[in-house]
Amino acid sequence: MASGDKQSILDKWLALKQKKQGATHTKTPAARISPHPENVDIPLSYGQQRLWLLQQLHPDKGLYNYAHCYHFHGPLDPERLRDSLTAVAHQHLLLSTAFRQKAEGEVIQFQVGDRQLVCPIVDLSAYSPAERATQLASLYDTVRRHVFDLENDPLLRAWIVRQQPQEHTLILLMHHILGDRSSLLLFNEDLAHHYRSGVLRPPLPKLTYPDFAYWQRQQEIPEKHLAYWLSHLAPPLPYLELPADYRPPAKPSFRGQSLRKPLSIKLSQQLKDFAKRQQATLFMLGMAAFKTLLHRYTAQTDLCIGTPLSNRNHSELARIVGFFNETVVMRTQIDPTLSFTQLLAQVKRHSLAAFSHQQVPFDLLVQRLQAERRADLNPLFQAMFVMNEAPHRYTFGAELEVQEESLDLEVAKFDLTLFLTDTPAGLELTLEYASDRFAAATAARMLDQLEVLLQAIVDMPDISLFQLPCLPPSEQKQLLTAWNNTSCPIPEVNSVLELIDQHVRDRPEQTAAIFGDTRISYAELDRRANALAATLHQLHPSGLTNRFVGLALTPSIDLVVGILGIMRAGAAYLPIDPSYPDSRIAYMLADAELLAVVSQPTVAARLDLQNVPFVLLNELRPEQQAVVRHTVSGQDLAYMIYTSGSTGQPKGVPISHRNLLYSTAARFHYYERQPGTFLLLSSFAFDSSVAGIFWTLSSGGTLVLAPRRIEQDLTALAALVAQHQVTHTLLLPTLYGLLLEFTTAQQLASLELVIVAGEACRSKVVQQHFAQLPTTQLHNEYGPTETSVWSTAHQLSPTDSKASIPIGQPIP
Incomplete structure (x- = not known):
């Protein structure tokens, strides 16, 4: 979709929204949900509207797709499974539902009667195990790249893969606008039922999701609910300042990865027992633990975490497949001297309040709060917590075993999303992270640390939050022994x-x-x-x-x-x-x-x-x-x-003198190349001058003192390097970047080692350095005056230009 077309769609939608907000009309509240009238346009529910708008903003991305895999072991009938999928899809309007924006800007949902389920049966049984794995990986990539057209495409499709005679995999892909996690559980039950019974055309239920959407739009939003959220989220809202591996891109790519970590049966039961003793739910406990971890990472005492809550608060909605989620923001003031038990009590109060006021649409809240909208920033929160209920028990028959899992679509809508899932094998943590911001190793450490924190919570719930251990033994050893050696x-x-x-x-x-x-x-x-x-x-x-x-x-x-x-x-x-x-x-x-x-x-x-x-x-x-x-x-x-x-x-x-001697001797040990000729650019009133003066004279080198303000004449500075064949120097990263930009590699060819210090080093400087001086060592030093010039150092490599520049490990 061209940017002009996208802007036209959004302009129409916003104009209509403003018109409706300015209109004076009375909605008729209804206590019960009933079928919608005939021959009326069916609006989108608030949740669907949000997903539709996001899809228009990112038309080339499947950000709100959901993929699930079912691994069958036993004598599966692929044709029967495909027929069962078709039956469930028709039963819940999953194939026929489409979305269109009318000329005046209103978006409606409607039914298309002639759509067929796209579900090829892929036979990989003739391939070798290695070839089969390659073919399956390629198919998974196809699933990940798929983008739905919300008006013209069936929004559900599937693949049945025959790997061996007794081994099959069903891959299910749908747009989230059709359903949420609870809907998937209902889908599983109905799919298994139809496979067992062979019912191919089940009757439509008395109520369908369009009935709910129509009903929801007729309801007034009580002012008391809106007032609660405007008070709870009163500006200024905090931005989650997580230390990241990579600098955020100017325009988010939404690339992501997911990592899973199952918790032991013992720890899972301990957490359930602890929550029960505190008269709290696993959701509340997980939210409080996640906030504790984020607090330990950021030291922030005001944290906002998003979470989806289900609007299935009417009994007649229990068996309807559709998108019932509403996003709410859980804001918590964290005092690190509190115990986890006290924090959990606070989160419990906020959760119960959120449950009772969840009817406010997220988009309305963003608008009323006048939250800043930026391309690189979610307006109210940057991390999400999701509690997944235990899957319902279902069976495809006595001879078939089924194992299911979500397929990682390699998408991240937020910096971090933590899923806590209650499975028959115990609790499972899944961390979805923005791969533009975090390395896989960092995400894995977070999960390891969270596991340690959860164990500490059940073992020592009454000690202060800042005292709760969260480092695994391997990290403790690394920090206290390896890095401290x-x-x-x-x-x-x-x-x-x-x-x-x-x-x-x-x-x-x-x-x-x-x-x-x-x-x-x-x-x-x-x-x-x-x-x-x-x-x-x-x-x-x-x-x-x-x-x-x-x-x-x-x-x-x-x-x-x-x-x-x-x-x-x-x-x-x-x-x-x-x-x-x-x-x-x-x-x-x-x-x-x-x-x-x-x-x-x-x-x-x-x-x-x-x-x-x-x-x-x-x-x-x-x-x-x-x-x-x-x-x-x-x-x-x-x-x-x-x-x-x-x-x-x-x-x-x-x-x-002892500190100065140790600081200087550490340079002999850390740096392989001792200064032959060192160019001193720092004022002698700055502690960085100490490094150049005493390192050079203590190793028998030659110290070149630069004229005042030579940094304002880069040509003269480069000439000084060339004239005296300078081998070593220390300077600000900003100055070094300018020197590289406005001089030639030939003028700086004598440099063997460059140290940058005094301010944060940017990726661009590292890129410039290795492009012009690939054989010259580049080091990033850090240390306050109180630590005798330096305390950490890192030898930079070309790969460091892709991430936040490290300041390294403790010096010798």
Whole structure:
């Protein structure tokens, strides 16, 4: 269907809906349902109307198809089964019912008298087992791809597959507009009855579904019911913020998968007994458990879950096949300190209220709530819970055994739908999940966790929700042991200063740092840092251990000299970026109680210091200073960096030499490639600078300091990489994406390893990286300042571009 045709249909429907809402007419309530008058248009029930509209919105998808498989073991007569299917279809108007939109926009249902059941008998018995499996899988795909035309197609079709003489499979496919789960159970009973009795043309029942649809549309919707839902679902409604594996597509595909997990007979009985003791139903217990799991995943305390309730609330509807479901929204405020017993009591109250007010059509509720309609978002909820009653007992004869199951149509209408089914073998969980959002492994973990949670509920129903265990032993072991096995060899030194000293001794002429045209060797860096340490000792001969010395410099070689000199003196350095606002600098200077500030003349001139001495690096005379080798311990402070202050005042985070040593040594262990030349793009006032500076100097590499604001000139940045044959760098993912977009792979060819950090990495950046630099390693790091720069890391691969980018596992 073309988009213009679809829009025309919807425009007509909406115009008619508004017209009817504005009309003043009185409906005649009827206590009992009776056959509809002759020669009148039969409207759609509210539930059918919703499904019809959704089908028009997605005309190329079978979103509301339902498929069921029956596996027969024994001497089945395929022709007799097909005749029985035809009999049931005629009995319940399943073949003859069609739907049409009239010129003025109204949608009606009507009967077509000459439709025949499409039910081929497919014989696969001559195939080998492997070929038979292939043919059957192909047939299942055909079923999945089928899309019904609601006006012109019979909305029920079937396939009978002969696999072996005593093995047959019946595949039943129907549009949901014809029936719900309860209708399927009735269909099964009647199908089995007709197969046994051989009745081919049963009489029509006194009431049929069109009678119900006509009757329902004559009923007033009591204001008290609407008022309840408007109050219960008063905005703002929460959006379910589930952590997902993949970013949602701009336009939902509705692709999905289903996973099943049968519960043991023992646990099934325990859950039934627990529900009975609490005077609750399995529906209430399942809903409360599902909400508990979602709360544990999201930490949200306001949760909305959709669920279908049956409108078969009149005895005369008991044997009618049709779509009687009405969707309601169960909203629950979750306090994690409550016990599950208390939560179940709350869900029970809400369920009973929902049952008594379920007559309000879902579409009317959406309209009255003025819920936001988005292509990628269900207006009121993103997860659904469905309780399936136990199947009715039926038999096709003493010699035939039948096993039935739903066929996964690989469709998901919501992010998650949990089915809880009561079967003769025990309770069964089925999770239908949007495969655009979740990986199969994630869905399997959810089911495993829910099983653990259910067992904990029956074992410990009175402990707090946040204390209920939900991790299987394998996941506990993974989290507590495997992922926590972060030990790695630590150099037998007290600080990174000793590692740098080793390179001063072994490779004194190796270039330690570069800025512009200026280079400094390890020997010269050592000499100048020593001069600064000696000067600081002269200012404070009583010692500087665990005291702070400010470092206020523009990008230059002096940065590296200043950092090492302050640390050599036994003090901790406090980076002060001269580009910061004066108010922030003033706050840091006062808050840190600095003993001195190491700076340059141009920067010192703008700092307002009172009773804090300056040390100007350009005035140092290394040749006149004695060698200073202050021995630091692991507990001594190495530096302090102030946070951004986005949630209030900036906070100074002091880091010890032990933490800095461990953080740096972890890089030796985690990364296979140590830096040959590292390009430092971060401000030295950011903790990410710590990674580049100390990792590079501790491994004997060369540190390249970038000019200020070079990120605004991507051509110059790429030229800097090429000029110095940079092998390693760390930068924001956004900046790296721009660098890849506006430079060539040849300019960046020297890069061996790129680290992105500081913000969430997007899939596009990963795609760009591997398209241009496929042999360059790409790593995503994460960690707050308090964890000494990093706490987790992940080496990215091309497949990561298809999902939410992981931040990895704990570092060594």
